[in-house]
């Protein structure tokens with residue numbers, strides 16, 4: 038990461054808020070050199086998982102909040118016990134209190150999809166003349182053609198436009214690693230195994246059953262704040278779209294533009310331009326409109342899942358690693374394939390959990406990372422150099438990233454593909470290998486899945502407030518680097534922001550949104566080694582100087598144990614990105630400059646989280662929604 042400017046910025050040099058500054062195989066193990074002595078912040082590990090407590094009588098305070106949002110006070114609600122939750126969801130369908138989605142028994146499920154590019158409209162490219170992977174005006178060539186990237190003589194050139202010929206780069210800052218990473222182009226077929234069609238996309242799928250309508254839009258961005266989602270909701274009525282609930286999911290792509298504000302030219306300059314903010318909002322709206330226009334009766338729905346670790350002798354370790362002890366990776370990839378009544382594809386949804394950051398931080402070509410090849414494989418099939426590929430299913434693929442936190446990454450992983458080629462260093466070949474292998478597994482999940490008759494659509498959502506304990510977040514909110522409404526902003530220690538969670542039922546699938554990067558152990562457990570799904574990999578690295586105290590870890594049942602229906606999907610970064618969601622038993626901050634320095638061992642994620650109570654809140658509001666789903 039390049040640092041410039043004031044000593045204040047230098048003092049924050051180890052700060053890597055909002056993303057994954059983990060460009061080497063050593064990852065945050067290497068960055069832990071900045072660590073100071075360990076400070077255990079929790080002495081009551083049980084609070085991280087309210088449901089591990091014995092069932093408690095329903096004597097918790099109810100109805101004390103005056104706002105429509107919950108205050109996030111801990112409750113004893115346990116969705117599995119039948120205890121009444123303290124309050125219902127804010128909305129649900131069908132037949133929710135907000136109206137507009139009256140139940141219509143026997144109404145068929147309808148679905149439609151649309152795919153639109155979200156590559157920025159306005160930026161300038163450059164040529165890395167000295168090939169040092171760094172923009173330096175004196176050494177490199179600026180393509181000073183303005184917003185539209187067209188100079189005199191280029192096809193379609195009409196007249197000079199904004200920024201043209203001014204000698205200044207109008208940058209597209211790439212997000213996810215350090216600051217000041219201006220893109221020099223968009224990845225195309227000339228790079229990697231299957232580059233054609235790469236880019237950045239908003240992929241919308243809309244569902245309707247009777248009067249109930251739901252849209253899920255997946256965007257290839259690093260994160261997307263709830264206030265942007267709220268703004269989009271307000272734009273829909275003027276498009277004549279009557280949508281009961283919207284989920285915007287960021288795939289957590291680390292190879293595209295800044296959509297949060299953390300990756301501008303320097304630490305205190307947002308890289309999220311007003312123009313791009315508007316473009317993304319309008320494109321998401323357009324994609325939702327398109328998905329409604331595409332709406333057709335679902336004639337066939339196939340749903341299945343396969344175990345990723347069974348595809349290679351190295352297990353999961355051929356495709357990802359968990360950089361934070363204990364090693365726990367969710368080995369499931371799931372897919373749902375929808376056809377209309379004439380057998381034409383509507384969409385294929387795929388769910389898995391890993392950081393799309395294979396190209397790491399020295400890549401300057403905009404790409405959706407492994408997600409591109411994954412979706413392409415599901416749509417049109419895989420293409421290897423010598424090995425036989427698999428045919429695709431047609432129709433658009435919509436990738437939904439799951440529990441990506443703490444930290445599921447391809448960085449440093451030695452990937453072997455069906456051609457027998459291996460890739461460890463960051464490259465498009467590696468991203469394409471990971472994506473195509475996962476895409477083939479998603480195809481297997483559909484092929485070996487089950488045919489669902491008469492799938493039903495239900496959903497519920499709840500808004501709540503979460504405390505902002507991380508002083509970096511507070512600073513960025515104060516400085517407006519991150520644009521976000523803060524409640525109790527003048528009450529130190531009481532600052533809160535508002536977020537939301539939702540639970541969707543689609544046939545046999547239950548999908549839970551979480552507002553950030555959930556550590557998979559919160560969803561599936563695995564502290565006992567039951568999710569070490571990689572040959573020869575230890576649960577805890579032998580050289581970890583500050584290993585987690587697994588005796589103190591939550592005993593379960595974990596989120597996916599408590600959810601209902603047959604297939605349980607986590608929608609990570611669902612309608613918000615509040616950083617890592619970490620089990621409280623192992624939430625550790627450095628003693629000096631906590632939130633900036635890291636505690637010894639694997640504690641990068643804490644510096645990038647809202648605070649230690651996020652896991653408890655996610656558990657609490659998941660249980661509230663799960664409880665509703667069982668009514």
Ligand SMILES: [Zn+2]
Pocket residue numbers: 055056057289392554
């Ligand atoms: Zn991340």
